[in-house]
Each structure stands twice: as C-alpha cells, then as structure tokens.
Amino acid sequence: MPPRPAYALVATDLDGTLLRPDNTVSARSRAALALAAAAGARHLVVTGRPAPGVRGVLDGLAYTGLAVCGQGAQLYAAERGGGRLVRSVTLDRKCADTALGKIEAEVGPVFAAVDQDGVDGVTLTEAGYRMPNPALPAQRVDSRDALWERPVIKVLVRHPELGDDALAAAARGAVGDLATVTLAGPATVELAPRGVDKGAGLALAAELLGIGAERTIAFGDMPNDLPMFGGAGRRVAMGNAHPELRAAADEVTLSNAEDGVAVVLERLFG
Secondary structure: OOOOOOOOEEEEOHHHHHOOOOOOOOHHHHHHHHHHHHOOOEEEEEOOOOHHHHHHHHHHOOOOEEEEEHHHOEEEEEEOOEEEEEEEOOEOHHHHHHHHHHHHHHHOOOEEEEEEOOOOOOEEEOOOOOOOOOOOOOEEOOOHHHHHOOOEEEEEEEOOOOOHHHHHHHHHHHHHHHOEEEEEEOOEEEEEOOOOOHHHHHHHHHHHHOOOHHHEEEEEOOHHHHHHHHOOOEEEEOOOOOHHHHHHOOEEOOOHHHOHHHHHHHHHHO
16 A cells, blocks of 8 residues: 555645746646645635635636635635535624724825625726736725624725834734734735634634644745744745745745746656
8 A cells, every 4th residue: 555645735826836927827727736746735726805806716726625714704605506505604794994093103105995795796896996916806985984884704905104013013903902013925915804814714624634733844935824824834935935934834836827836846756
C-alpha cells in the first residue's frame, strides 16, 4: 500500500494566490491540483470573495465540495450545476454603519461597498468606491443607506488618500469590537462579523472533512490569510505576498503570475 500523502488538505486563497493576474487558473496549476487529488489530498478554496463571486472559478475547475467564502462568513457547498450555503454569518447592519462612522471620525470620509448574503447576493458600491478587481461585478447605489437594504456578510472600505496598511490600522483602532477588520488585498480593507475570519472558516471545513491542521498546507498572499495559516501544518506565502504573511510563512514560493502554488504541489505530490 502506498504511503498516504503528508498533506491531506490543500487550502488555497484565490486572488493573488491560485489565480493569475488575469483571473485565470493556469494549466500548470490545474495539473498540480490533479496530482494532489490523485494522491488523495482534497483542495479547499478559502477566499475573501462571496459565494456568487467564486462560482465561476469553481465551475471552471470542476470543483465540488466545500469552499470557504466571504473571509470565512460563508461555508459554500459547490455542486454540479449549482451550489448551496452550508453556513452563513451576517454582519449586523447597524453595527456596520456605526463602524463606518467611527472610521470616518478618525480618518475623514471613506467610500464603502458591501457584499450581500446569499448565493445570489450582489456587491453594492456607493458613489466614489472603485472595485479593486474590475472582473467582479458590482451595482452602484445612490446613498449609503441603500447599502443596508438586505443582510450583508462584509463591508469593503476605501480611502481617497490613505494607503492600505494605514487605513487598516486606523480602522482597527476605531472599530473595536464592532467588527473584524482585515486587509484582504490591494485597496481592499474589509469589515467582517466579529470573530469571523479565514481561520474560523478553515477550521469548520476541516472538521467536517475530518482532516487535522497538521495535515493541512495553506497558500496565501495577504494579511487576511494569517488566520488561515494558524490552522495549517505548513504555511506557504506567495512571492508577491504582503510582508506580514511572508514573515509568518514556513516557505515563500514564486508569485501567482509564476504558478507558485503549482511549484510547491509538484514537489510534494509529483
């Protein structure tokens, strides 16, 4: 009997990690994921994207099973021809609006967007907010009040002048216990429900799959991947990763443009 693989769960972020800069998964990465699957390892997507924003990627990978979406707020079961939410945690809209007010009291006016809950939820943006990834669809609303018309899983915040790290730090100081603040990507500071992050989402998915942290390898590129690293036996930062994630990693691979995930999987499972 062949030995079981050292890692039974391959947890990957999407943007800046598994996806190339053009939002595609390369043929090399697909082949590397197939190598891992042939060895008995499961692939688990762990992404900040809400479930509606990840379905196209999952369909393209012929991916079925659990996926952690919305920074851990959603546990999504991808199925052929569709999918369903296994669990979803929403952000209290009154708390979210209060949190934005506290941030603005600290740093001045900001622009906001929200990801609505549900498998058919949409991303709403107020005037002045520009989506960091133009490939993800969004709808413009006329006022901030319109952001709160339906339940939301997270809020995205941008500042006209402050850099990402400065805005994230200011938001953490201002928001306190109202929400979890994370830096999820370039120009992507987000507010999630308190206690919700990728680590919590990974832990729940791994428990349902019956796979322990010591048999999980995780790949990421931004500080929002730090909680996911905490639930993995091996932590791999991309070559394009934020310095905080590189410092927490066991190794740094090549960038997402250079198929860094595939490089590691080929070494482990090839």
